[in-house]
Amino acid sequence: MIRPRALACGLLLALSAGPCFGAQPAASEQRLRHAIDADQPHAIALLERLVNQNSGSLNLPGVKAVGDMVRAELEPLGFDVRWIDMQATGRAGHLVATHKGNGRGKRILLIGHLDTVFEPDSPFQRFVRNGDSATGPGIGDDKGGVVIIVSALRAMHAAGTLRDADIQVVLTGDEESAGAPLDAARADLVAAGKWADVALEYEELIVDGGQDYATVARRGVADWELTATGLTGHSSGVFGDALGYGANYELARILDAFRRELPEPNLTFNVGLMVGGTPATLEPGGARGTAAGKTNIIAERAVARGDLRALTPEQEARARARMQAIVAQHLPKTGATLVFDDAYPPMAPTTGNRAVLSALNQVNADFGLPAMREWDPARRGAADSSFVAADADVLAGLGAAGSGSHAEGETVDLASIPRQALRSAALIGRLARTPR
Incomplete structure (x- = not known):
């Protein structure tokens, strides 16, 4: 050097x-x-x-x-x-x-x-x-x-x-x-x-x-995939003690928290694709997805895929940790996991x-x-x-x-x-x- x-x-x-x-x-x-x-x-x-x-x-x-x-x-x-x-x-x-x-x-x-x-x-x-x-x-x-x-x-x-x-x-x-x-x-x-x-x-x-x-x-690039899960059932029970909020609300909560809490110079986090329903799936590679459901059914599963771009390894590590902390704050009767797929280092x-x-x-x-x-x-x-x-x-x-x-x-x-x-x-x- x-x-x-x-x-x-x-x-x-x-x-x-x-x-x-x-x-x-x-x-x-x-x-x-x-x-x-x-x-x-x-x-x-x-x-x-x-x-x-x-x-x-x-x-x-x-x-x-x-x-x-x-x-x-x-x-x-x-x-x-x-x-x-x-x-x-x-x-x-x-x-x-x-x-x-x-x-x-x-x-x-x-x-x-x-x-x-x-x-x-x-x-x-x-x-x-x-x-x-x-x-x-x-x-x-x-x-x-x-x-x-x-x-x-x-x-x-x-x-x-x-x-x-x-x-x-x-x-x-x-x-x-x-x-x-x-x-x-x-x-x-x-x-x-x-x-x-x-x-x-x-x-x-x-x-x-x-x-x-x-x-x-x-900036480096890492792809991520977020999967939210919930209990499905009749929509009359949404927000209640028995069925909770469902996967779509959990996914929306997480993505909105990313938008509000992550921004800093040179860091971006894009949501490229999202699906939610009962059921909902992304094809391998995350370029296409399918979902089904009705207005009176609480969503069982929701998936989003996007990328994270950071200028330094330290910035990327900090953003990943914050994203995982946001994911962990589940709405009642829901769960979520966030998985990263490394592409280009910073x-x-x-x-x-x-x-x-x-x-x-x-x-x-x-x-x-x-x-x-x-x-x-x-x-x-x-x-x-x-x-x-x-x-x-x-x-x-x-x-x-x-x-x-x-x-x-x-x-x-x-x-x-x-x-x-x-x-x-x-x-x-x-x-x-x-x-x-």
Whole structure:
């Protein structure tokens, strides 16, 4: 990890004798810009090939085919590339590529994903270019990010800055719909995070009002399922000593108490689906439910499913404990249970993460690029970078700029690809020269 004492001068400028702001890039770094500019036809052609190969999370051969395309890009650069089959989790697998450097600099992990939300039955299947923008399924999330990784590494190879760098690239094949069990689906990524000092994640770049933003924090996500039970019988007995309040009132009590008692900054708790009656059930996975009943029957069972998003592990633990305490305060003749299903851990805004952003902004200053600000984590979703945040310093959102993610018409700004590739190539090179 990068330590706070390195913050004083933009972190990595301890490597050079230059000033903290606007230092002249080394000759090898100057070559990065020329290499990236010259590589753009290759980068855009690769993006088109990746986008035109459907790789919906459930299209296992398609995800593997995209992995093979990336393998063909990385092996000539000296990477040892492995395909980790994950069909036991119901998904295709992950691509892990390792470049062995001199072992003296920071170990750097680059994170992206091969899959998209668009399955083969989607009508949105092809890359279409329109001047400096292009549309296509997954073009920004995350095939544009994958192209930026490849373009940066190709430039480093051409400029001679890749040779001594210790790098792992992990491209998951199920970021949009993780395999199960989750521990198995993310075991290889977690292991890479334990190896790394710094992790860079290539989900979409946020651009707002002409300003580029980086991500130093992401909220974690845990799904929850609340089940309330009651005694059923004729509605004339509701609220009475014999039958009590029924499951629907117990469910309503709990959810309303969540609304009133839980709110705090950066914490949200959504109720996505609820059913109640005699009987009432949610299908496995909690995406659909059924209920039956009559106006004169007290509900026997009620179920709700939602998610909890927290910025830090401490905040999540505090919210869970309060939710369980609320659940335990049952109405007469009712019961309730609350079960959590972990999804993404929180990526807290640490000093180390901000140090990496400081280092990136030194790159921006040296190359005459705009400085990048921190993006509000409450306005960003979860991603795979959260799985390594406990072990490495993380900077996220380094992919391509665009709009319409997860929807037909998803668009990427092609001009953002060389800008992001240059930022990454210079930052990775500097990290690789920073002693561990």
